[in-house]
Amino acid sequence: MEEQKTFVPSCFAGEKLTEDQPMAKKSGQSFVMSTYRTKIAGHGRLITVTWCKNLLAHGLSISIEGSSAGEDEHSCKVELKPWSFWRKQGSKCFQINGKPVDIFWDLKLAKFSSDPEPQGDYYVVIISDEEVTLHLGNMKKEAYRRTGARPSLLEAVLVSRKEHIFGKKRFTTKAKFDNKGAVHDISIEYTSINGVFSELDDPEMVVRVDGHLVMQVNHLQWNFRGNENINIDKVPVEVFWDVHDWLFSPGLRHALFIFKPCSSLQRSLSSSSSSSSLCSSSQLSSDFCLYIYAWKLE
Known part of the structure; x- marks a missing residue:
């Protein structure tokens, strides 16, 4: 997954913010x-x-x-x-x-x-x-x-929505993936034995939509980057994740999650294709994307 550059807005008068001080x-x-x-x-x-x-x-x-x-x-x-x-x-x-x-x-x-x-x-x-x-x-x-x-x-x-969310093990937000659909509660949960990565630990991550489990990633220390297809309101959504810094970087650090719904055209093309992916990578540039920067607090 291509690394996303964190956008730093200047919302507050007189407060200078740079890429070195996000x-x-x-x-x-x-x-x-x-x-x-x-x-x-x-x-x-x-x-x-x-x-x-x-x-x-x-x-x-x-x-x-x-x-x-x-x-x-x-x-x-x-x-x-x-x-x-x-x-x-x-x-x-x-x-x-x-x-x-x-x-x-x-x-x-x-x-x-x-x-x-x-x-x-x-x-x-x-x-x-x-x-x-x-x-x-x-x-x-x-x-x-x-x-x-x-x-x-x-x-x-x-076109896109980017959120920075802080938490220890649970990160929540709301999102809408279809203009005519409902607003959904999204929860990303991180679990580990000791709260920090170690050789004896085996952390996992789950994603829930409206309280229902839609995705689970085990052995997170080996699967810290990846993508998976889920369905929300019968709309296929491809989820990308990169939690490398959660596991291997010291101090305050964030993981990146991208939720990318397929367009109607992509759905019709994928339904007639033998490909196992609901949204090919070449089709991920034109429609809405939700970016979640999940900052893990100790």
């Missing part, structure tokens, strides 16, 4: 990054939305891809401190290819849990050509009333 390694900080493809200023562009959390505040960062002509990306950052109220609602306007693009947000009543991303009572919208090209949150009526924009005929497509 956010996820800072105690108490985590983030969720979602990338969407939609139409902005007359062209298809990628929008990256990052929610960050540290010990004192939440943060929101939005980046809009520039043009192929070398235009810089456009970004908007919001820091949500408990004692600061005014930054929780606002807007920002860009000029992209000579056209106005607006970002509106209302996070005054947003409900946060232990996750970086709010659970409800908020909205974040991006307006281009007087259309809502991206809408996040459950306050859709309030968003349309405030902006006066109309819905876009083309919905934004979620």
Whole structure:
């Protein structure tokens, strides 16, 4: 499996983060990054939305891809401190290819849990050509009333989602693998005799979806990298894992998991093929991927 480079967002004002000092390694900080493809200023562009959390505040960062002509990306950052109220609602306007693009947000009543991303009572919208090209949150009526924009005929497509999760032996998240399907609870569990790798230990890993066991990897010290096919809502999903650093690297370390659902075309091709793989490696670049960076705490 090809190694994935960890993206490091700059969600918090005045906080410089580099590849040599990634956010996820800072105690108490985590983030969720979602990338969407939609139409902005007359062209298809990628929008990256990052929610960050540290010990004192939440943060929101939005980046809009520039043009192929070398235009810089456009970004908007919001820091949500408990004692600061005014930054929780606002807007920002860009000029992209000579056209106005607006970002509106209302996070005054947003409900946060232990996750970086709010659970409800908020909205974040991006307006281009007087259309809502991206809408996040459950306050859709309030968003349309405030902006006066109309819905876009083309919905934004979620391209990828990257999450950094901290835990000792269990790492949980929620994910949706089909636009018409349900949101599922995903749990990755690591078990060992002594809690650390040793010659006498024989660690294993299991993956559960909605509490049901869907994958089990024994003798993890020999099978620390691999892939396996599972089914979620009758959708074949290929799971890749790399837990090498869990077993063989000292200190705070992370494993990487990739959940890649097959498209309808891939399913039809695989059903008519004699190949045992539901998703061949050459087909893993165009559709949604879920990346989970599971940081193991001692």
